[in-house]
Amino acid sequence: MTSSVSTDKAPAPVGAYPHARRVGNLLFLSGVGPREPGSNRIPGNEYDIDGQLIAYDIEAQCRQVFANVRAVLEACGARWQDLVDVTVFLTDMQHDFAAYNRLYAEHFTDAQPCRTTLGISALPTPIAIELKCIAVVNDDA
Incomplete structure (x- = not known):
């Protein structure tokens, strides 16, 4: 079985793909x-x-990206605790890792998915963080 899910509880994708x-x-x-x-x-x-980006707040972005992941999970019948793998992309690893890592630990207290964090040069919109996640969903979800 394969199915795509989109939700208005999360920001619309910036391309032709589902949530x-x-x-x-x-x-x-x-x-x-x-x-x-x-x-x-x-x-x-x-x-x-x-309209050029001059500053950003990584903590505000972390909180929002975690809320967006949660919204997509819930739209799919999954929970935060169902996450098994998280890949994190940061555009400024040196400057942002400590704050991101602290907030990540606050949000992932019970759930302890595998995690990979990558420093990259840019994302398609003026954001400093993006998450790519995999979860396991119960058969009755």
């Missing part, structure tokens, strides 16, 4: 960023008068 795809009891989330559902505003971003 998640379920294959059997595995749930694969597309990359989830910290944009706010509905408005697409990025928490903590500051722009100059020309």
